[in-house]
Amino acid sequence: MFGMMTGRERDTARRVGRYFETHSRRYDELYGERHSPVQRLVNRLLHRVIQERFDLTFARCGPLGGKRVLDIGCGSGRYAVRFAQEGAAEVVAIDLSPRMLELAEARARAAGVADRCRFERADFARAAFRGPFDIITAIGLFDYVAEPEPLLVKMRGLSRGRAFASFPMRWQVRALIRRLSFLPSGCPIYFYDRRDVARLWADAGFGRWEVVALDRDYFVLADADGGFD
Ligand SMILES: C[S@@+](CC[C@H](N)C(=O)[O-])C[C@H]1O[C@@H](n2cnc3c(N)ncnc32)[C@H](O)[C@@H]1O
Numbered sequence: 290m291f292g293m294m295t296g297r298e299r300d301t302a303r304r305v306g307r308y309f310e311t312h313s314r315r316y317d318e319l320y321g322e323r324h325s326p327v328q329r330l331v332n333r334l335l336h337r338v339i340q341e342r343f344d345l346t347f348a349r350c351g352p353l354g355g356k357r358v359l360d361i362g363c364g365s366g367r368y369a370v371r372f373a374q375e376g377a378a379e380v381v382a383i384d385l386s387p388r389m390l391e392l393a394e395a396r397a398r399a400a401g402v403a404d405r406c407r408f409e410r411a412d413f414a415r416a417a418f419r420g421p422f423d424i425i426t427a428i429g430l431f432d433y434v435a436e437p438e439p440l441l442v443k444m445r446g447l448s449r450g451r452a453f454a455s456f457p458m459r460w461q462v463r464a465l466i467r468r469l470s471f472l473p474s475g476c477p478i479y480f481y482d483r484r485d486v487a488r489l490w491a492d493a494g495f496g497r498w499e500v501v502a503l504d505r506d507y508f509v510l511a512d513a514d515g516g517f518d
Pocket residue numbers: 302305306309316361362363364365366367368383384385386389411412413414427428429430433434
């Protein structure tokens with residue numbers, strides 16, 4: 290099933306990759322530690338979810354010592370590097386955008402964890418992996434995925450532990466603003482309601498999953514076998 294990619298999926302991946310080539314640094318700066326107090330305030334108002342989902346992932350991922358991690362749509366490597374810093378034995382991190390991957394590699398080198406991180410340019414829908422993984426993250430990924438069902442099923446097939454993913458909420462003024470702001474770039478963006486998210490996870494076959502409403506995203510914590518704390 291995974292070898293068969295529709296034209297829509299291929300076109301989406303091409304346009305998303307192109308978008309993040311030109312927006313990689315701007316995205317990374319949303320984490321904002323180098324900003325002025327005013328910029329930090331703006332980020333907190335408009336992009337609070339970026340920090341919220343990061344904090345929630347690390348609050349709920351459990352001990353990382355010796356774990357294998359797959360970070361899908363790793364961007365500038367914020368999650369991948371933190372996983373390695375917290376003791377993960379191996380972090381496989383993929384992204385469509387070479388510029389994002391350059392930022393991620395530089396971050397891993399600066400943190401002294403490059404030997405445990407492998408960054409690869411790949412489309413998750415097409416790439417093959419040597420599973421299973423103890424932790425799988427897909428944060429900020431499903432905003433840019435035309436057909437999420439096969440990706441979640443693939444995540445389940447690679448998982449022997451926890452999985453974390455975010456889905457931007459559909460019925461918000463901010464969703465409309467975001468959709469309009471993406472129009473000139475040609476980068477597609479997708480939104481979800483709670484029912485979509487619940488159906489996707491029910492169909493993917495995780496033993497247990499939980500949806501948490503954050504500022505503008507549904508955040509899902511899942512466990513392959515149903516064990517959770
Ligand atoms: C909003 S960024 C999130 C980066 C990171 N996960 C974070 O939260 O800091 C989304 C990233 O997903 C990547 N991406 C989108 N679709 C992808 C796909 N099908 N396969 C791999 N990466 C993808 C984009 O290139 C982009 O860098």
